[in-house]
Amino acid sequence: KAGVTQTPRYLIKTRGQQVTLSCSPISGHRSVSWYQQTPGQGLQFLFEYFSETQRNKGNFPGRFSGRQFSNSRSEMNVSTLELGDSALYLCASSLGGGGTGVNTEAFFGQGTRLTVV
Amino acid sequence: AQKITQTQPGMFVQEKEAVTLDCTYDTSDPSYGLFWYKQPSSGEMIFLIYQGSYDQQNATEGRYSLNFQKARKSANLVISASQLGDSAMYFCAIIPPSGGYQKVTFGTGTKLQVIP
Numbered sequence: 041k042a043g044v045t046q047t048p049r050y051l052i053k054t055r056g057q058q059v060t061l062s063c064s065p066i067s068g069h070r071s072v073s074w075y076q077q078t079p080g081q082g083l084q085f086l087f088e089y090f091s092e093t094q095r096n097k098g099n100f101p102g103r104f105s106g107r108q109f110s111n112s113r114s115e116m117n118v119s120t121l122e123l124g125d126s127a128l129y130l131c132a133s134s135l136g137g138g139g140t141g142v143n144t145e146a147f148f149g150q151g152t153r154l155t156v157v
Numbered sequence: 158a159q160k161i162t163q164t165q166p167g168m169f170v171q172e173k174e175a176v177t178l179d180c181t182y183d184t185s186d187p188s189y190g191l192f193w194y195k196q197p198s199s200g201e202m203i204f205l206i207y208q209g210s211y212d213q214q215n216a217t218e219g220r221y222s223l224n225f226q227k228a229r230k231s232a233n234l235v236i237s238a239s240q241l242g243d244s245a246m247y248f249c250a251i252i253p254p255s256g257g258y259q260k261v262t263f264g265t266g267t268k269l270q271v272i273p
Contacts, residue, residue, distance in 0.1 A: 073261075075263075082263060082264075082265045082266065083248065083263035085261065085262075128200055130200070130202060132202070145192075145204050145207060146204070146261075147204065148194075148201055148202035148203070148204075149201065150199055150200045150201040151200040151201065153200065
């Protein structure tokens with residue numbers, strides 16, 4: 041079955057612009073989580089969507105937003121880009137059920153590498 | 158709050174030898190899940206192995222095994238018979254009792270390099 045698809049793979053933007061990243065989860069998965077990965081801060085949780093609703097949000101400013109569509113595809117948007125937003129943005133897809141069993145396994149996409157200049 | 162500590166920023170191992178990547182965690186939750194992920198230079202995070210806090214036995218998946226010591230709050234990854242393709246970043250992660258990936262916490266990672 042197809043894996044998690046993130047588009048675009050690479051992106052270069054200038055400060056002040058906005059950007060939209062896309063994530064298509066594995067078929068049947070209803071949960072999509074987004075992460076920012078930087079050399080200095082490591083992997084940080086941005087937010088998680090389940091059945092079109094944001095279930096949780098990490099400690100990021102309001103410039104970072106997202107949404108999920110009825111087909112579970114998700115987009116994240118960053119407005120008024122800053123140099124510090126340069127990072128690898130990863131999305132993870134999972135079934136989204138509760139509990140701590142192995143069925144909570146998440147499958148990650150290859151990420152979108154965003155460079156802000 | 159949960160925390161993952163990976164104290165080895167980088168490791169070298171000879172091909173075909175075993176290597177242990179350290180991971181300690183801190184949580185006040187009575188139940189939790191622990192994961193290890195591999196991230197090659199392509200960027201994708203690849204699931205390796207999972208250990209539930211109430212699992213009696215250490216998890217194993219092929220050449221990967223998790224040395225889970227609950228009292229010491231450690232969850233070290235052991236890779237047996239290292240291969241060149243094992244060269245990558247390795248991340249330990251913990252999920253809260255509610256499960257899912259709502260607020261998984263990752264460690265800072267260990268860069269493993271396998272030497273021919």
